[in-house]
Amino acid sequence: MNDKRTSPPTSVIILMGVSGSGKSTVGALLAQRLHWEFADADWFHPASNVDKMHKGIPLTDEDRGPWLRAIAAWIDKIRCAGGHGVVTCSALKRRYRDVLIGDRPDVRLVYLKGDETLIARRIATRHEHFMPPSLLHSQFTALEEPGVDEMPITVSVEPQPREIVEEVLVALNGHPGSSGAGP
Numbered sequence: 001m002n003d004k005r006t007s008p009p010t011s012v013i014i015l016m017g018v019s020g021s022g023k024s025t026v027g028a029l030l031a032q033r034l035h036w037e038f039a040d041a042d043w044f045h046p047a048s049n050v051d052k053m054h055k056g057i058p059l060t061d062e063d064r065g066p067w068l069r070a071i072a073a074w075i076d077k078i079r080c081a082g083g084h085g086v087v088t089c090s091a092l093k094r095r096y097r098d099v100l101i102g103d104r105p106d107v108r109l110v111y112l113k114g115d116e117t118l119i120a121r122r123i124a125t126r127h128e129h130f131m132p133p134s135l136l137h138s139q140f141t142a143l144e145e146p147g148v149d150e151m152p153i154t155v156s157v158e159p160q161p162r163e164i165v166e167e168v169l170v171a172l173n174g175h176p177g178s179s180g181a182g183p
Contacts, residue, residue, distance in 0.1 A: 008105060008106045009106065010084075010106055010107070010108045010172060011078065011079050011083070011084050011085070011106040011107065012075050012078055012079060012084065012085045012086070012087065012104070012106065012107045012108070013030065013036075013085075013086045013087070013107075013108050013109075013110055013168075013172075014075075014087055014088075014089055014091060014097075014100055014101065014107060014108070014109050014110065015027045015030070015086065015087070015088045015089070015110045015112060016088075016089055016090060016091035016092075016097070016109060016110065016111050016112065016146070016152075017090065017111060017112035017113065017114070017157070018090060018092065018114070018119060018136065018139040018140060018143060019090065019119075019123065019135065019136060019139055020119040020120070020122045020123035020136060021112040021113075021114050021119055021157050022112055022114075022122075022157050022161055022164065023040075023041075023088035023089075023090075023112060024040050024042075024088055025161045026112060026161050026164050026165060026168075027040065027086050027087070027088040029161055029162060029165045030086050030165050030168060030169075031085070031086040033165055033169065034084065034086070034169075036083075036084040036085050036086050037078060037083060037084065037085040037086070038085065038086050038087075039071075039074055039085060039086075039087045039088070040087075040088050041067070041071055041087060041088050041089035041090065042088075044067050044070040044071050044074070045067050046066055046067065048063070049063050049064075049067060053135065056135060058135055058138045061095075064096065068089075068096055068099040068100060069099065071087060071089055071100060072099055072100055072102070074087060075087065075100065075104065075107060076104075079104065079106065079107075090139065091109075092139060092142045092143045092144065093142060093143075093144045094144050094146075094147070094150075097109065097146065097150065101150075108151075108153065108172070109146055109150055109151070109152040109153070110152065110153045110154075110155060110168055110171075111145065111146050111152045111153070111154045111155070112155055112157050112164070113145070113154050113155065113156055113157065114156065114157035114158065116136065116137070116140050118157070118158065119136065119157065120136055123136055153168055153171040153172065155167050155168055155171075
């Protein structure tokens with residue numbers, strides 16, 4: 001994999017974290033601030049995955065394969081068109097992130113990190129989402145936090161979403177090779 005310190009300017013940002021960490025809210029705000037396209041990974045789930053989650057059944061790696069490939073295809077479409085985008089995805093395991101980032105040196109990972117208790121409280125107030133609170137613990141169990149070699153921007157989920165966006169923007173602009181984070 002290329003050394004991201006000498007990589008081209010960022011074209012796509014992947015916001016990762018467990019369900020309830022604020023990916024959709026922060027991602028939409030970040031995309032708006034940057035004037036970039038936005039996609040939520042939930043939009044890419046096949047109906048069978050949504051049905052399983054509605055029933056409280058955790059997804060398997062086999063279930064996630066087509067979903068991850070669909071998100072990666074969206075990333076490639078944005079990159080090939082010379083555009084910019086922000087996409088949310090739980091990306092809990094390294095092998096999932098490898099599908100999404102692979103050998104794409106212009107794709108940056110932002111990890112929204114939070115405490116299980118805080119996130120559980122947030123999920124309890126959410127309505128109209130197919131991920132039930134009962135699956136949160138399984139997400140924390142499956143979570144492989146990004147390693148240093150993935151060069152993530154790690155941000156706490158404790159502040160308000162707009163503050164998180166500001167922290168991400170500062171980190172992007174302060175990172176070598178990311179001066180092109182703006183449109």
